[in-house]
Amino acid sequence: MSNNNEQRKTYYESIIKQGYSRRDFMKFTTYMAAFMGLENSMVGQIAQSLEKTPRLPVIWEHYQECTCCSESFIRSNHPIVADIILDKISLDYTLTLMAASGHQAEAAKQETMKKYHGEYILCVEGSIPMGDDGNYCCIAGKSAKESFLEAAEGAKAIIAWGSCASNGCVQAAKPNPTGATPIHKIVKNKPIIRVPGCPPIGEVMAGIIVHVVAFGRLPKLDRLGRPKAFYAKRVHDSCYRRPYYDAGLFAETFDDQNAKNGYCLYKVGCKGPMTYNSCGTIKWNNGVSYPIQSGHGCIGCSEEDFWDNGPFYERTTKMPGFAVESNADTIGKVAAGVLAGGIAVHAVAANISKRKELMDRINRGKDNEKNIES
Secondary structure, three states: OOOOOOOOOEHHHHHHHOOOOHHHHHHHHHHHHHHOOOOHHHHHHHHHHHHHOEOOOEEEEEOEOOOHHHHHHOOOOOHHHHHHHHHOOOEEEEOOOOOOOHHHHHHHHHHHHHHOOOOOEEEEEOEEEOHHHHOOOEEOOEEHHHHHHHHHHOOOEEEEEHHHHHHOHHHHOOOOOOOEEOHHHOOOOOOEEEEOOOOOOHHHHHHHHHHHHHHOOOOOEOOOOOEHHHHOOEHHHHOOOHHHHHOOOEOOOOOOHHHHOOOEOHHHOOOHHHOEOOHHHHOEOOOOEOOOOOOOOOOOOOOOOHHHOOOOOOOOOOOOOOOOOOOHHHHHHHHHHHHHHHHHHHHHHHHHHHHHHHHHHHHHHHHHHHHHHO
């Protein structure tokens, strides 16, 4: 953890001190620019900002959650991500990752909130239980609600990590006994970036902080407050099984031959067609795989109320934005009809071609006979 009494180094100084080379640094900036969907010309601006910008003070709160967001963060497939974000970004307070505990931890938090009032970034992992006046979750003698409002008051911006902080997640599932509430419904006067997912992808989390550092502003957000760079496309749009969907080829059960052949998982509950996330492009575990690639359908964890949107293993028969392609049966019939139509068109075209060839041969034969007679 950083010492608030010391002058904060820039990100570049911290990276070099960590033992990385200038070449490693430039690879990292290129890597992050690519994940954020920026042009190559922006790499220089990111590098320059990281060279000159002092490390941001960060307070990272944990409330009703399972810590999967932190776990995802520290397992990024680029080593500098962990170093620059966790160790070198000046993470002044986080119950999960900091060495201090008890009074020391709370003292570090209070010092950061006072010294960097209006400058620090507040990261929140977990929903806030509003039931029973917040008594379902208490930390250091304060309710989660009280602790959050205190930290939010002096924050420059707030990042809601994961579906718990963004949407309430499983804690908010009906009947929601603790009154679990996402943070944007509690604080209205602060810029809030929602980064849903259970958990979100580590590189997405790093990319958002790097964007704030490099450009001094929040990334462009969609209508739900999610960064467009990572949540603009459906999982369905980048899925390698999409051609099977378009062809009407589906797994009917998880253990049938169609599933073994890698066919589309929509009929066994995949929510990819209605879920916006970068799972299919960035992937997980060093870019190795993601749920659909491992044989399990998307459960839609980055969408609001995904826990109450029906069983995970039943297909959604009505999907917004799909018009006539509203269910797999229709798609299958359309695909079959197109295929049959294509075969018929091909047969007609083949017959016409053969007939033309035959007539040409007959005409050539007549011409040869006339030449012989003459």
